[in-house]
Amino acid sequence: xxxxxxxxxxxxxxxxxxxxxxxxxxxxxxxxxxxxxxxxxxxxxxxxxxxxxxxxxxxxxxxxxxxxxxxxxxxxxxxxxxxxxxxxxxxxxxxxxxxxxxxxxxxxxxxxxxxxxxxxxxxxxxxxxxxxxxxxxxxxxxxxxxxxxxxxxxxxxxxxxxxxxxxxxxxxxxxxxxxxxxxxxxxxxxxxxxxxxxxxxxxxxxxxxxxxxxxxxxxxxxxxxxxxxxxxxxxxxxxxxxxxxxxxxxxxxxxxxxxxxxxxxxxxxxxxxxxxxxxxxxxxxxxxxxxxxxxxxxxxxxxxxxxxxxxxxxxxxxxxxxxxxxxxxxxxxxxx
Amino acid sequence: xxxxxxxxxxxxxxxxxxxxxxxxxxxxxxxxxxxxxxxxxxxxxxxxxxxxxxxxxxxxxxxxxxxxxxxxxxxxxxxxxxxxxxxxxxxxxxxxxxxxxxxxxxxxxxxxxxxxxxxxxxxxxxxxxxxxxxxxxxxxxxxxxxxxxxxxxxxxxxxxxxxxxxxxxxxxxxxxxxxxxxxxx
Numbered sequence: 017x018x019x020x021x022x023x024x025x026x027x028x029x030x031x032x033x034x035x036x037x038x039x040x041x042x043x044x045x046x047x048x049x050x051x052x053x054x055x056x057x058x059x060x061x062x063x064x065x066x067x068x069x070x071x072x073x074x075x076x077x078x079x080x081x082x083x084x085x086x087x088x089x090x091x092x093x094x095x096x097x098x099x100x101x102x103x104x105x106x107x108x109x110x111x112x113x114x115x116x117x118x119x120x121x122x123x124x125x126x127x128x129x130x131x132x133x134x135x136x137x138x139x140x141x142x143x144x145x146x147x148x149x150x151x152x153x154x155x156x157x158x159x160x161x162x163x164x165x166x167x168x169x170x171x172x173x174x175x176x177x178x179x180x181x182x183x184x185x186x187x188x189x190x191x192x193x194x195x196x197x198x199x200x201x202x203x204x205x206x207x208x209x210x211x212x213x214x215x216x217x218x219x220x221x222x223x224x225x226x227x228x229x230x231x232x233x234x235x236x237x238x239x240x241x242x243x244x245x246x247x248x249x250x251x252x253x254x255x256x257x258x259x260x261x262x263x264x265x266x267x268x269x270x271x272x273x274x275x276x277x278x279x280x281x282x283x284x285x286x287x288x289x290x291x292x293x294x295x296x297x298x299x300x301x302x303x304x305x306x307x308x309x310x311x312x313x314x315x316x317x318x319x320x321x322x323x324x325x326x327x328x329x330x331x332x333x334x335x336x337x338x339x340x341x342x343x344x345x346x347x348x349x350x351x352x
Numbered sequence: 353x354x355x356x357x358x359x360x361x362x363x364x365x366x367x368x369x370x371x372x373x374x375x376x377x378x379x380x381x382x383x384x385x386x387x388x389x390x391x392x393x394x395x396x397x398x399x400x401x402x403x404x405x406x407x408x409x410x411x412x413x414x415x416x417x418x419x420x421x422x423x424x425x426x427x428x429x430x431x432x433x434x435x436x437x438x439x440x441x442x443x444x445x446x447x448x449x450x451x452x453x454x455x456x457x458x459x460x461x462x463x464x465x466x467x468x469x470x471x472x473x474x475x476x477x478x479x480x481x482x483x484x485x486x487x488x489x490x491x492x493x494x495x496x497x498x499x500x501x502x503x504x505x506x507x508x509x510x511x512x513x514x515x516x517x518x519x520x521x522x523x524x525x526x527x528x529x530x531x532x533x534x535x536x537x
Contacts, residue, residue: 243385256372261454264370271375272357272436275368278459284436286375286418287392288400322400323435333495334488339456351392352400 018052025052077105157185231350253294254285255346258327260339279312279329279337283345287352288323294349296320300329300340312340322352354449357433358464358471359441366462366471367441368452371432379428383421394419401435410434443468457481458525473525482519482528487512489536508536 019025028048029041057063074080074092079102082090088105101109110117137143154160154172159182162170168185174192181189190197203221208214225238230247245251254269262275274282298314311332319326325347329340354376357369378384394415401411414435417423423431433444445468453471461477464470490510497503510533522528 261452261456262368262370263449264372267372267374269374270372272369272371272432274436275370275459277365278456284369284432286372288397288404290396290400321404323404323406331488333492334484336484336488337460339459352396 018048018055076100076102076107156180156182156187249348249350251348252346253289253349253351254283255344256283258343258345260341262339265342276326277337279331279339281327281343282319283325283327285323285325285347289347290322290350290352292320292322294320294347296325297346297348298327298329299344301342301344302340312338314340314343314345355429355446356449356452357429357437358443358445358447358452358468359437360443360464360466360468361438362440364463364466364474365460366464367437368447369432369436370449371429371436375432376425376428379417379421379423379431380425381421383417383419405439406435442466457485457529475523475525475528478525478528479519479522482531483516486510486515486531486533486536490533493536508533510536 028044031037031041057065071080071091074082074090076092077088079088079090079092079100081092082088089103090101092100092102094100094107094110097113099111100107101111106119108119110119143149151160153174154162154170156172157168159168159170159172161172162168169183171179171181173179174190178190178192180187180191186199188199190199219239219241223239225235225240225244227244227247229235229238230240230244231249233248233250240248246253252268254267256267256270256273257265258273258281259265262273262281264270264273269286270283271286272284274284276282296316298316300312300314302311312329313332315328315330317326317328325345327343327345328337329343330336331338354371354373356371359367359369361367397415398408398411401414402408406414410431413431417428417431429446433446437444443464443466458473458478458481461474461481462471463474463477464472490508490512493508497507515531515533518531519528522531
């Protein structure tokens with residue numbers, strides 16, 4: 017009589033006192049016992065199970081499937097469809113219908129593939145790889161490298177050798193083999209060093225010298241723009257070239273020239289100086305012909321005012337005011 | 353052709369103010385480019401103009417035109433006249449530059465009515481100019497000869513009294529201009 021399906025085995029032939037024990041009955045019992053011993057698992061590993069191996073559920077400290085030399089290590093049943101792997105009496109892996117949860121570090125010597133559902137790291141720590149982490153290209157609105165709380169900001173690939181940083185679904189930085197292209201302002205709290213030319217449409221901010229800085233003229237680390245270079249005290253604040261007919265040939269910051277007489281002019285400046293004290297220079301170009309005179313000296317008579325400078329060109333032979341072929345006037349100073 | 357402002361001074365002398373092409377461009381267009389006009393402040397300039405006798409309304413107008421432009425040619429000339437000519441000058445008129453004589457020999461003798469009108473040569477002053485020019489030319493010539501190896505003993509002789517008399521008798525600028533000692537360059 018084999019086991020009854022629940023594992024219970026019963027004796028085929030029962031012998032009672034006074035009855036003859038027959039060879040057939042005795043052999044039948046032995047055959048039955050031998051068959052069930054054969055049908056049992058040999059502890060030395062000879063047997064191969066043909067049915068399920070059913071263990072007790074066990075606990076995390078005494079797993080159902082364990083080892084003689086390490087009784088707190090093995091598999092145990094946590095609950096319905098929930099299997100645990102215990103090591104040293106503690107759960108290290110929890111298998112359930114929703115996935116696998118590992119307590120402690122997880123390592124893989126081969127490739128690991130996530131086919132759906134994503135990969136989430138819920139607590140701090142580092143993701144360290146000795147190889148590359150590669151992503152899909154992504155887009156401006158959904159960059160491949162992004163942030164849980166800001167999914168439209170991050171890094172994505174535009175095309176071959178070209179990737180961009182997006183912020184709020186808009187490109188802000190383009191990096192390609194030709195360099196960087198930034199959309200919007202760039203600011204730096206420390207120095208920026210370029211080993212080749214630094215170019216841009218305009219320069220702005222504190223790097224551009226202000227009028228006050230130009231006038232102070234001590235900074236050696238600021239850009240001087242064309243519209244402010246003239247604020248430097250060493251720069252001319254006005255100049256004029258006057259021809260022999262008292263005409264104004266070329267000038268800067270001159271409103272007009274007044275011809276007062278032979279060799280006498282008043283230069284009317286476009287803007288006033290801060291007072292009557294400024295530096296005016298005048299030179300006269302000799303007249304190549306004329307009544308016995310060809311050499312001139314230019315003078316600034318004592319008629320300097322905030323907005324006008326008198327000029328006289330004197331003929332050297334008699335020191336009378338006469339027209340030189342050209343008269344040049346230059347002024348330096350501070351404006352009102 | 354550019355114009356100029358012709359004015360008569362209290363002594364009858366003539367002042368001619370030539371506006372710069374630059375200021376005309378600024379005034380009749382959109383004003384000066386930003387920061388073009390040096391280290392100025394509008395209020396500082398207006399105060400300075402007023403301090404040196406320019407009417408405040410002119411100063412304000414000038415600064416506005418400098419910064420914003422927008423004037424017609426006539427308005428620009430008027431503004432330059434108001435700023436760059438002196439209050440005591442009279443007969444201010446806008447002339448074409450070609451109307452001004454390029455012969456400035458008697459420039460210091462140019463006179464004009466206080467009511468405006470043409471420029472004429474004051475012969476009394478012109479005679480003195482002509483006399484001075486001859487004297488200067490004689491002086492220069494003799495100075496030149498003194499340093500000349502061949503001419504150092506040969507001074508240019510000029511009868512100054514006769515020259516003076518000739519000058520006195522001339523009543524027309526061109527005739528007066530022709531009075532010049534023979535041989536004197």
